[in-house]
Amino acid sequence: MLKRLQRGPWTCPQCARQQQKAARRCLVTSSNSRGSAATATATAPDDYQPVLKASPSIAHDDRALRQIFDSHGFWKDFSSKNKYHYGGRSAGLFQNRYLTHPEGFQTFANITLQKCKRIVSRVLAYESVEDYKRAAKDLDRLSDLLCRVIDLSDFVRSVHPDPKVQAAADNAYGTMFEYMNILNTTTGLNDQLKKASQMPEVYNTWSEEEKTVAAILEKDFSKSAIDLADSERHAFVDISNEIAQVGTEFVENMATATPYLSLESSRLNGMDPMLVRQLTRWGNVTLPTVGMPATLALRTVEDADTRREIYMANRTSAKDNLHRLEDLLKRRAELAKLSGYDSFAHLTLADKMAKSPEAVTSFLDALSADNAPRVKREMQELLELKKSDARSSNFPTDLNAWDRDYYTAQLLSNERTKARAPDFLSAYFSLGTVMQGLSRLFHRLYGLRLVPREPLPGETWNPDVRRLDVVDDNEGHIAVIYCDLFERSGKSPNPAHFTLRCSRRISEEEMREASELSSQTNGIFATAQEAANDGLATQFNPKDGNALYQLPTIALICDFANPPSGSQGNRPTLLTFRELTTLFHEMGHAIHSICGRTALQNVSGTRCATDFAELPSVLMESFASAPEVLGLYARHWETDAPLNPERVRERVEVDRRMAGAEVESQVLLGMLDQQYHSSLPLNWSEGAVGASTKLYHQVWNKYSSVPEPAGTSWQGFFGHLFGYGATYYSYLFDRAIAGKIWRDVFQRQQGGAVDPEAGGLFREEVLRWGGGRDGWRCVAGALRDKEGVLAEGGKGAMEMVGRWGVHG
Known part of the structure; x- marks a missing residue:
């Protein structure tokens, strides 16, 4: 497929829990940056010494970075400096010169469409060897043109507050998406690419990136059934459409078989009495069986029989949705069979690091074995707690499924009582100091800095959005980040990283085309260089013969509280430790996009295998709590006193108190995902419901340390089955690899985290490649094991990663 559709932002299990906990709490250095009348309450320390002093303005940029996030007055002054630039006219969203008004989206799509059609005509007309040598680059550019409109429009229609802009972006998205679907069934493109790949005189002249991109596009064409006969291809399209429809319906209709339980209020002793009172009518409590009230009840209600009743209702899915799930799984199995694969897992994993479902199972088995002693100790602790207060009628020698949350909550409550108040750390984590710390960390590790840049009129979709330019000490301006980090009405609460424009080399031929375009667009573009990238940032790359590159353009979305107003108006936004970790996680994705500056966009940054994409972001979470990293920035927002890293260590220990149970839970889901996407659904009876429940209990009976009672059917709530079918293991997999790299690379010696x-x-062996190098070679290179089992990949490597375990 020429447009490699980006997956939706991954909501990892940790992030999902964080969202639930939040709900329960109801580059060019800017030359004209000047001081502001308004400053943050505590000024940034001046004793920070960058590793490389590339510019005397570094200290100024470092202070300004903190202030644009921590001081509203400073930001207001800073962001208004370009107010009268362009004579008051809009520079266009992201400085895309077409996007100065809603109608510009269609102009942008139409002009891009013309460029696409010229490339398609040229590819279909290939005849000579010299023609075919262009195949990988031409098709990569075609893919880039599609992405330019689709990725940007998809983002804008979901975040922009103006309905007219949303509608215009949606129309542009639809125009290009429809054209993309036509291209994905244009057999001539696939034929020409295959022909080029099979010609030694062509293939041997390609760079490693070109060979990788050609292989990716061939696989994507194959997955869209382009090699099948017409009748089979039509069947493929029909099944694909059914999968999309029933999968969406499955996710949107997750519900319990019994929506409410009616209970006497006396049975809910231990639960928050205020909440119980809110749920009580005429002496009885009407308790929803899904959502936060049920979750709190399972953690706090003292009566075991009541917890059991709630547990059973909470984990028994509505039959209609189980039918949708089984229909989804059966259709996926049929699609794989039609495509020539043994199962949907085989189809999906062919281009992942795992390669096969057998290798995934080997990884999960090895990880389960590594984790077993830890989870056994944890469950024994819970059992001891139960023995200390359980009545004889409550099976005092057994830990039941409805006991685990209750006694875990008691255990963690005891641990937190010993530690400081949960909000103690926030005073040291103002958003500005954290962003400052990230910049300092990146500068020490990679020679990169985050430099505040005044936005031009119309460049951002909201006045709160900050623009940062990423500046490399040796290469100059290499990326742009738009930070939309504050909450507002209508904004999604989910943290996410979006790549709006990928890295890619701009050819001399494109520059000639751009020169013609700039002369035909009535002054929209001042130069051909602007026209070549629609007005977005470009820079010459000294590592590639000073070739012109389009720079990675990234949007970072979070939902942090706005600074308080009134008497506390000078107080900045303070992050909880969980929010801090989330920001580090998302910046891990960003640094992958920033450093993965490849010549071809299909392998740029995070465009890599699904089971490799989370490695940099998961690794970044470890930096969030490292003492030497905390020393770069963690200071009290009022007193400027540094944070004692012991306080963070205590907090991390509490968070990891039941880490074994968490890993076991993810292993169970990973195993269930593999079983559901095997060939088994092909044998399920049409219209019958129950096969998925039987399989669910088989997996739990084999791998769970606490037996699942008969009668439950929790799989109806496993929404990730739709978006991450056969790849749910990826997050655990990347956690295991990240933990190993953290220990062996960044903790090999004292101060290793900086x-x-x-x-x-890490930058040389992992980040810079994006998806242009096999993930196993990246991991092996970072661990200095380039000739061993890891570099070969396959089942042996997967088992090895499982044996490393997840201990962070």
Whole structure:
């Protein structure tokens, strides 16, 4: 497929829990940056010494970075400096010169469409060897043109507050998406690409990136059934459409078989009495069986029989949705069979690091074995707690499924009582100091800085959005990040990283085309260089013969509280430790996009295998609590006193108190995902419901340390089955790899978390490749094991990663 559709932002299990907990709490250095009349309450320390002093303005940029997030007055002054630039006219969203008004989206789509059609005509007309040598680059550019409109429009229609802009972006998206579907069934493109790949005189001249991109596009064409006969291809399209429809319906209709339980209020002793009172009518409590009230009840209600009743209702899905799930799984199995694969898992994993479902199972089995002693100790602790207060009628020698949440909550409550108040750390984590700390960390590890840049009129979709330019000490301006980090009405609460424009080399031929375009667009573009990238940022790359590159353009979305007003108006936004970790996680994705500056966009940054994409972001979470990293920035917002890292260590220990149970839970879901996407659904009776429940209990009976009672059917709530079918193991997989790299690379010596040598190794072996190098070679290179089992990949490597375990 020429447009490699980005998956939706991954909501990892940790992030999902964070969202639930939140609900329960109801580059060019800017030359004209000047001081502001308004400053943050505590000024940034001046004793920070960057590893490389590339510019005397570094200290100024470092202070300004903190202030644009921590001081509303400073930001207001800073962001208004370009107010009269362009004579008051809009520079266009993201400085895309077409997007100065809603109608510009269709102009942008139409002009891009013309460029696409010229490339398609040229590819279909290939005849000579020299023609075919262009195949990978031409098709990559075609893909880039599609992405330019689709990715940007998809983002804008979901975040922009103006309905007219949303509608215009949606129309542009639809125009290009429809054209993309036509291209994906244009057999001539696939034929020409295959022909080029099979010609030694062509293939041997390609770079590694070109070979990788050609292989990716061939696989994507194959997955869209382009090689099948017409009748089979039509069947493929029909089944694909059915999967999309029933999968969406499955996710949207997750519900319990019994929506409410009616209970006497006396049975809910231990639960928050205020909440119980809110749910009480005429002496009885009407308790929803799904959502926060049920979750709190399972954690706090003292009566075991009541917890059991709630547990059973909470984990028994509505039959209609189970039918949708089984229909989805059966259709996926049929699609795989039609495509020539043994199962949907085989189809999906062919281009992942795992390669096969057998290798995934080997990884999960090895991880389960590594985790077993830890989870056994944790469950024994819970059992001891139960023995200390359980009545003889409550099976005091057994830990039941409805006991685990209750006694876990008691255990963690005891642990937190010993530690400081949960909001103690927030005073040291103002948003500005954290962003400052990230910049300092990136500078020490990678020689990169985050430099505040005044936005031009119309460049951002909301006045709260900050623009940062990423500046490399050796290469100059290499990326742009738009930070939309504050909450507002109508904004999604889910943290996410979006790549709006990928890295890619701009050819001399494109520059000639751009020169013609700039002369035909009535002054929209001042130069051909602007026209070549629609007005978005470009820069010459000294590592590639000073070739012109389009720069990665990234949007970072979070939902942090706005600074308080009134008497506390000078107080900045303070992050909880969980929010801090979330920001580090999302910046891990961003740094992958920033450093993965490849010549071809299909392998740029995070455009890599699904089971490799979370590695940089998961690794970044470890930096969030490292003492030497905290020393770069964690200071009290009022007193400027540094944070004692012991306080963070205590907090991390509490968070990891039941880490074994968490890993076991994810292993169970990963195993269930693999079983559901095997060939088994092909044998399920049409219209009958129950096969998925039987399989669910088989997996739990084999791998769970606490038996699942008969009668439950929780799989009807496993929404990730639709978006991440056969790849749910990926997050655990990347956690295991990230933990190993953290220990062996960044903790090999004291101060390793800010060691430029360690950072240089990780950037060189992992980050810079994007998806242009096999993930196993990246991991092996970072771990200095380039000739061993890891570099070969396959089942043996998957088992090895499982044996590393998840201990962070």
